[in-house]
Amino acid sequence: MEKLSRAIEEITDIAKGFGLDFYPMRYEICPPEIIYTFGAYGMPTRYNHWSFGKSFHKMKLQYDLGMSKIYELVINSNPCYAFLLDSNTLIQNKLIVAHVLAHCDFFKNNAHFSHTNRNMVDSMAASADRIRQYEKKYGRVKVEAFLDAAMAISEHIDPYADRIKKAATKEKALKPRTLLPYEDLWDLEPAVGDTLPAVAPASPGTGFRSIKDILKEHRSQKVDNPPEKQMEPEKDLLLFIMENSQQLEDWQRDILTIVRDEMSYFWPQIETKIMNEGWASYWHTRILREMDLTGEETVEFAKLNASVIQPSTTQINPYYLGLKMFEDIEKRFGREHMFEVREVESDVSFIRNYLTQELVKEMNMYTFGKMGNDYVINHTEWEKVRDTLVESRVNGGFPYITVVHADRELFLQHHYEGVELDIKYLEKTIPFVYQLWGRNVHLETKLEERNVLFSYDGEKVHRKFI
Numbered sequence: 001m002e003k004l005s006r007a008i009e010e011i012t013d014i015a016k017g018f019g020l021d022f023y024p025m026r027y028e029i030c031p032p033e034i035i036y037t038f039g040a041y042g043m044p045t046r047y048n049h050w051s052f053g054k055s056f057h058k059m060k061l062q063y064d065l066g067m068s069k070i071y072e073l074v075i076n077s078n079p080c081y082a083f084l085l086d087s088n089t090l091i092q093n094k095l096i097v098a099h100v101l102a103h104c105d106f107f108k109n110n111a112h113f114s115h116t117n118r119n120m121v122d123s124m125a126a127s128a129d130r131i132r133q134y135e136k137k138y139g140r141v142k143v144e145a146f147l148d149a150a151m152a153i154s155e156h157i158d159p160y161a162d163r164i165k166k167a168a169t170k171e172k173a174l175k176p177r178t179l180l181p182y183e184d185l186w187d188l189e190p191a192v193g194d195t196l197p198a199v200a201p202a203s204p205g206t207g208f209r210s211i212k213d214i215l216k217e218h219r220s221q222k223v224d225n226p227p228e229k230q231m232e233p234e235k236d237l238l239l240f241i242m243e244n245s246q247q248l249e250d251w252q253r254d255i256l257t258i259v260r261d262e263m264s265y266f267w268p269q270i271e272t273k274i275m276n277e278g279w280a281s282y283w284h285t286r287i288l289r290e291m292d293l294t295g296e297e298t299v300e301f302a303k304l305n306a307s308v309i310q311p312s313t314t315q316i317n318p319y320y321l322g323l324k325m326f327e328d329i330e331k332r333f334g335r336e337h338m339f340e341v342r343e344v345e346s347d348v349s350f351i352r353n354y355l356t357q358e359l360v361k362e363m364n365m366y367t368f369g370k371m372g373n374d375y376v377i378n379h380t381e382w383e384k385v386r387d388t389l390v391e392s393r394v395n396g397g398f399p400y401i402t403v404v405h406a407d408r409e410l411f412l413q414h415h416y417e418g419v420e421l422d423i424k425y426l427e428k429t430i431p432f433v434y435q436l437w438g439r440n441v442h443l444e445t446k447l448e449e450r451n452v453l454f455s456y457d458g459e460k461v462h463r464k465f466i
Contacts, residue, residue: 001029007094007291014290015101019339020283022104023118024079027097029086036060038073038083042266045125047132047258049147074100076107076269078118091297095284095304102283106276111344112268120265127258134251146252149432150238150259155398157260158236159267233402233413237433238263240403247438256436270396274347278322281309282338285323311363316389324363325354347393355389357382365389391417401443410437414445421445430456 008027015022030038038044040056062068071088075081082100084093107113117123135143234240242248242256269276288301309320329338341350359365360382367379367388379385394400399421405411410433414421426443433441434456442455444466451466 003090004093007090008097010291011094011097011287012101014287015098015105015283018283018286020101020105021109022080022101023077023108025101025104026079026081028081028083030083031086032060032063035070035073035083035085036063039070043075043121043124044081044083045121045128046262047124047128047147049144049151051151072096072100074103075121076104076113076116076118076265077121078108080104080107081121089300091293091300092304094291094297095288095301098284098287099280101287102280103276105283106272106279106342109343110268110272110275112272112346116265116268117261120262124262127262130254131258134255138251143255146255146435147259149435150256152429152432153237153436154259154263155396156235156237156401157239157263157267158234159264161236161239162264231403231405233404235400235402236260237401237403237412240406241433241436244406245437248436267396271346271348271393274316274318274322274325274393275342275345275350276322277318278324278326279342281319281323282326321363324359325350328356328359329354348390351386351393352390355386360385391419409440409442412441412443414443416446420447423447426454427461430454430461434458 008025012025036056036059039059040052046052059068059070063070069085071085071092073083080100082097082104084096088096107116131143131147238256238260242253242260248256285305293301309317309323311317311320326338326341329341341354345353365382365385366377367385368375369378370376371378379388394417399419400415400417402413402415403410404413412433426445430441430443440455440457442453444451444453446452447465453464453466455462455464
């Protein structure tokens with residue numbers, strides 16, 4: 001422990017000398033059970049749910065069998081918490097400390113993290129306590145069933161929605177203007193769906209109309225009161241349901257708020273995975289090169305570092321790809337530009353702007369797809385490889401789905417970009433949306449290059465090609 005404490009001081013000084021800027025650090029040495037519990041929950045403190053237990057047992061089993069190992073966990077907070085595995089060797093911990101310092105620098109300085117809650121550890125503890133109180137009051141089975149529904153769509157948020165609304169409200173308050181004649185009548189406009197009749201899906205066998213046709217029919221109707229404003233597509237499904245569902249109780253809205261706030265906290269990590277790991281890998285390598293390692297430590301460091309950044313033949317290793325791209329940026333533009341990239345980019349813009357033809361060739365990158373029962377390489381052109389990788393990182397890699405209409409029944413649109421939804425997953429998830437909304441739910445997407453509408457009426461998922 002004394003050697004580790006001295007090493008932490010030395011590594012911290014070296015990191016600051018390189019220009020890394022991080023929050024105060026707090027280190028904890030933990031046994032595997034604690035590390036894997038934190039890994040499963042995503043944080044040291046969080047509400048209970050069976051899915052976290054499932055993740056724990058999967059990760060812990062892989063650790064026990066020697067298939068994988070979590071060396072550390074680092075929390076985006078101020079101060080920044082790092083949890084180190086108690087079975088790590090001294091040189092492993094030296095690498096890990098350098099690695100987490102770079103992560104903390106990224107958390108503090110990347111623009112996409114600028115609005116995250118730096119006190120989320122305490123916030124999650126308070127949220128967990130509220131949910132425990134709901135379990136005592138309404139029963140654990142009922143609360144967990146609701147959590148199942150909320151977590152099933154937890155990725156479908158817009159982490160920027162709150163800031164956009166606040167900015168719009170602030171701008172409106174700062175720029176008062178004189179209303180046009182009769183403009184105040186718009187304040188009397190009913191909420192979305194109040195003036196429109198419910199549209200039930202056609203009975204099985206008669207075919208379904210598309211959402212576009214339904215909206216066109218609604219807009220052609222004549223009403224005496226002021227015309228309804230066309231609803232803009234809403235990406236934040238959780239927020240929309242939280243604000244507009246007529247069947248939610250206050251405690252249920254609170255749980256939706258908790259789930260959404262926690263996903264908003266994790267979202268920047270999702271959309272900067274390649275950058276963040278590449279940045280940390282770059283700096284742990286540079287920092288340890290400045291240290292006076294023994295021969296034995298040098299060999300052990302080389303082995304561990306190689307295992308971290310080793311490329312894969314079947315999937316992207318974010319540590320490797322991010323490292324190679326940052327090294328290339330340094331070579332072409334200089335280290336100062338590296339810090340600028342770290343500050344403003346996300347994975348999408350990072351890859352689009354800095355993945356070059358030379359890097360694609362050097363890393364032997366390609367795209368592959370299924371042909372019959374086999375997987376085959378289908379593209380090696382660097383621009384196609386780059387664009388495919390960019391597409392896979394848009395919206396954090398999750399399907400882009402928006403609310404396009406909410407006339408009592410809920411209409412969702414999947415913005416198809418060449419990748420079909422997982423139909424089994426869809427058919428298991430749409431009933432959860434129904435549970436939250438309280439009425440029929442419809443989702444339009446593409447399947448086998450044909451438009452298809454999935455609907456759930458509380459009993460069965462219906463599928464009709466349009």
